[in-house]
Amino acid sequence: MLQDIIKIFFPYSLVAEVKPFGNGHINNTYKVDLQGEKESYILQQINTDVFKDPQGIADTYSRLQDVIFKAKQPITIAKLIPTSDGKNIYIDDKDGAWRMTSFIDNSYTIDVVEEDWQAFEAGRAFGWFAKACDKLDANTFKESIKDFHRLSFRLRQLNEAIEADKAGRLESVQDVVDFYKKREASLSAIENLVDEGKIPLRVVHNDTKINNLLFRGEKAAAVIDLDTVGPGILYYDYGDALRTSASTAEEDEKDLSKVHFNIESFRAFTNGYLGKVKTIVEEQEENLFYQAPILMTYIMGIRFLADYLNGDVYYKTAHKEHNIDRSRVQLRLIESMENQVEQMKEIISDALNAVVIE
Numbered sequence: 033m034l035q036d037i038i039k040i041f042f043p044y045s046l047v048a049e050v051k052p053f054g055n056g057h058i059n060n061t062y063k064v065d066l067q068g069e070k071e072s073y074i075l076q077q078i079n080t081d082v083f084k085d086p087q088g089i090a091d092t093y094s095r096l097q098d099v100i101f102k103a104k105q106p107i108t109i110a111k112l113i114p115t116s117d118g119k120n121i122y123i124d125d126k127d128g129a130w131r132m133t134s135f136i137d138n139s140y141t142i143d144v145v146e147e148d149w150q151a152f153e154a155g156r157a158f159g160w161f162a163k164a165c166d167k168l169d170a171n172t173f174k175e176s177i178k179d180f181h182r183l184s185f186r187l188r189q190l191n192e193a194i195e196a197d198k199a200g201r202l203e204s205v206q207d208v209v210d211f212y213k214k215r216e217a218s219l220s221a222i223e224n225l226v227d228e229g230k231i232p233l234r235v236v237h238n239d240t241k242i243n244n245l246l247f248r249g250e251k252a253a254a255v256i257d258l259d260t261v262g263p264g265i266l267y268y269d270y271g272d273a274l275r276t277s278a279s280t281a282e283e284d285e286k287d288l289s290k291v292h293f294n295i296e297s298f299r300a301f302t303n304g305y306l307g308k309v310k311t312i313v314e315e316q317e318e319n320l321f322y323q324a325p326i327l328m329t330y331i332m333g334i335r336f337l338a339d340y341l342n343g344d345v346y347y348k349t350a351h352k353e354h355n356i357d358r359s360r361v362q363l364r365l366i367e368s369m370e371n372q373v374e375q376m377k378e379i380i381s382d383a384l385n386a387v388v389i390e
């Protein structure tokens with residue numbers, strides 16, 4: 033079956049090996065090696081329950097490539113490999129959607145930051161990506177998942193999950209529900225700014241988890257997982273990246289005493305990110321960077337919680353507590369961020385006043 037799909041892209045090659053690859057929660061990812069070829073490839077089956085318009089995603093990817101590959105860049109994205117008849121995605125007869133890209137060689141991903149340079153590089157890479165996308169007009173792109181980072185939408189989904197309690201798990205996680213419910217009203221500032229058109233809508237990544245970045249040696253080499261690229265704001269990418277880039281633990285750590293928001297990683301990431309984007313940051317965008325990590329960690333926390341209550345229908349899970357473990361880690365991170373808000377504000381202000389990174 034996979035062999036047949038690979039033939040659509042490489043009709044004249046024989047497959048040497050194809051094996052599952054990576055730690056993504058959404059798509060099915062395989063590393064492909066062809067006989068007699070040094071280069072490897074990444075084949076992905078796009079999760080069409082999540083991404084309803086795979087052709088739209090592929091078209092966005094093509095447009096992004098056109099901008100990014102134009103000039104020599106310090107960081108890259110994987111190159112889309114077309115089908116033998118020139119299409120940027122293959123839709124099979126059961127509506128499965130398949131995409132081939134180049135494999136970024138000699139690279140690795142990080143799940144937990146252990147040294148400051150890793151957080152700095154993550155900031156520099158996602159900042160580079162935001163700047164590269166600055167040439168694109170956000171109004172000509174569509175969200176690949178509607179209302180993806182809209183807090184009110186995510187809260188509505190959580191409320192529906194609580195109401196239905198489909199998996200009968202509500203009672204056992206009432207403490208987690210209470211934690212998130214208590215903060216519901218305090219996090220609407222960023223959504224209001226977006227709705228009032230007070231900060232610029234840009235083309236952003238929208239899924240800047242640290243393992244959506246490939247490192248080579250001690251440098252960030254490529255930004256990957258571009259399925260969610262589309263309209264958004266800088267705060268989404270900055271905040272979501274810090275959720276993992278400044279956490280001292282895995283996203284699904286069971287021992288919550290290990291989970292902290294590390295202010296030194298925060299500083300390193302912020303210096304890398306703002307050092308890159310500050311030439312495009314507008315004055316009205318400067319004020320709420322400090323709220324972004326809390327908001328984005330909150331959104332991921334309630335999405336994991338809702339999925340747990342719904343019986344694990346969205347994210348890939350390895351065991352039955354997986355989604356609630358993830359939600360509890362986000363909860364711990366939020367508490368840790370709340371205790372360090374004043375330092376976060378100072379670090380952001382210093383970074384916005386420091387030199388630009390080229």
Ligand code: ADP
Pocket residue numbers: 053054055056057058059060061074110133134135136137139141243244246256257258259
């Ligand atoms: P998901 O949407 O499921 O998270 P990703 O696009 O992030 O899928 O891919 C899953 C994992 O596969 C990544 O975290 C990374 O380890 C690996 N990967 C994806 N694309 C490449 C690539 N072009 N080169 C090398 N590794 C890759």
Ligand code: GN1
Pocket residue numbers: 055056057058059082239241244257260283332
């Ligand atoms: C998913 O695709 P992946 O694993 O990089 C999710 C993100 C969440 C993340 C949490 C399309 O990212 O929004 O932040 O899991 N992507 C989608 O780990 O829902």
Ligand code: MG
Pocket residue numbers: 055056057243244257
């Ligand atoms: Mg991913």
